[in-house]
Amino acid sequence: MAKIDLNDNSAVVIIGSGAGGGTLANELCQKGIKVILLEAGKHHSIADFVNDEWPSFSQLAWLDKRTTSGDWRVAKDFPNLPAWICKTVGGTTTHWAGASLRIQDHEFRAETHYGNIDDANLIDWPLTLKDLEPYYAKAEDKMGVTRTNGIPGLPGNNNFKVMHAGAKKLGYKEVHTGRMAINSRPRNGRAACQQIGFCFQGCKSGAKWSTLYTEIPAAEATGNLELRSESHVLQVKHDADGKVSGVLYADKDGNQHLQKARIVCVAGNSIESPRLLLNSASSLYPDGLANSSGQVGRNYMRHTTGSVYATFEKPVYMYRGTTMAGIIADENRYDTSRGFAGGYEMETLSLGLPFMAAFLDPGASGKKFSDALEDYDHMAGMWIVGEDMPQEKNRVTLHASEKDQHGQPIPNVHFDDHKNDIAMRNHAYKQGTMVYEAAGAKTVWETPPYPSTHNLGTNRMSTKAGDGVCNGFGQTHDIKNLFISDGSQFTTGAAENPTLTIVTLAIRQADYIAEQMGKKNI
């Protein structure tokens, strides 16, 4: 591993080691560019992961205090847990389920395709599917996505069998075990899936792609990477010309250091990334870095989600095997006859008994609830993931008074459901219920959204500088050596799970950064 001096101003500093930051670090290092990768969380290994939901949550999740506001039910059920994302080397790629779907062509042109939707701050992405296709192909190969590159699909588990049977009875056509960044057979030094059933708790077999044991060690092997874990970035600093010049971070003992940099890439996920830019306000940039548009922190999206769980006369054991074991893709189309713009996916999901009790119907008690859990081993479940509308008022802001352990204002996450989101969720609940009733369900539960795992849009890409924070390469409109490298650059949410696109954008961004460095533009 490289060792780069605090005063060395020649390296690229990347903040966050998840899908965006971890991938970008490796791509740059492979090109011979020196990188310092700062990660707020600890450096765990696969051996540290535990198949036990609460202890794993304590080990991997981002638990620093956050507050919430708005009419979303998460604010009521989990007022200090707006998001279920991770603070650990590898970021949320330790926790993600592995679904790897390309965003559809029309979804990149949401404003053009959906037209004017009241109260939605829709714009088109400054890039197209065609621009991304070669990079999607690289990402799928890198991650080993099933049903691409000749990689077979995964075998479906019991939970998938139930969803498949119901979906087919309803007439759904595209129902299969998905495109998953989980090895169906050994590949690239990683094992095949053992159907362990704890994808969310860190994959013990390493079959699921995570930057923790793919991109980051590959980057280290080049000799160009210095990974600093337990290094929590507090502010991005700039010089008199307004270019970024380094970052101020706190180490595990709370001691603060200033690391100089040639380029800074922010990849802390869609709550921490805008928070960091806002916390970096200075006399030159009084509203925060890269915020001349006022869009930093705005347009927060979290996908229109919900779950449907159902109990059956006979056993299912849904938790055995991959957590996200299959998909119904028929509803991801654009079809406003359903009463909303955008589409959604239905993907199997299971929770262990401890989390099922916490999430099935937060706040509930009584016989009906207990009876559902009494039938836990007879239960099947799916998650709904659909496109939500960007709204300016849905945003990450700095708390007026509360500070974190380093003295920095904590973030507040405000979210109000758009009427399009509600119409989509209700449609999806109805369809999910019909799927399970077609398979013979006894009872069906419409489970409200969990704390957000897909956090998007708070530093979005835009063609015009006034509409967003960065251009199509994630380069901020205001500061040419400051980049956004995570899902916060998403212009719109699309229906698909975002990780594949985050990785794809990171690969493309690395090419752009290397080219711009070569031309001495940055």
Added chain:
Amino acid sequence: MKNEHLNRREFLCNSGKSLAGIVVASSGAVTLIFPSTGWSAQLAMLNEHESKTLLNMTRQLFPHDKVEDKFYAVVVKALDSDAAASADTANKLKAGIANLDNLAQGNWNELSADKRGAILEKIDSTAFFQQVRSKCVTGIYNNKDLWDHFGYEGSSAEHGGYINRGFDDLDWLPNPPEADSPKAH
């Protein structure tokens, strides 16, 4: 990592509701700690009436007929520990229990199940109710000694996962075609 620890605790306290705490009971210890009679004598803060009230309340909130009292007693013990750690918590618990008796115009425990339930519904937005409810969520469903009862098998990696242990053993619905669900490699 003192700071981190404090922050985590603060998070858990502040997140309220169902994320309010990680449990208490270590696996296998339940029977040792809670023999069938006289367990309330081991409690630090709650008297016999209070512990009995909480025991009835936890069972009424999350009724599982075949789950023995000793498992509900684990939740009561955890609440007692919280009360021992915080005078404020102790006061709230004791006041909440006294309020149940007030609403019962006597001993809440001696009412019929329906009447007890009606009183619980009246107080279900109180901090007392939520404190007991959220402690049940972890105290009952995160108790490894009860997972077998619910058909949850827990940690699987050390057993090689379920690839050879029934991940696809459901036989009461048709198997999907191989194009949709390929065989394991």
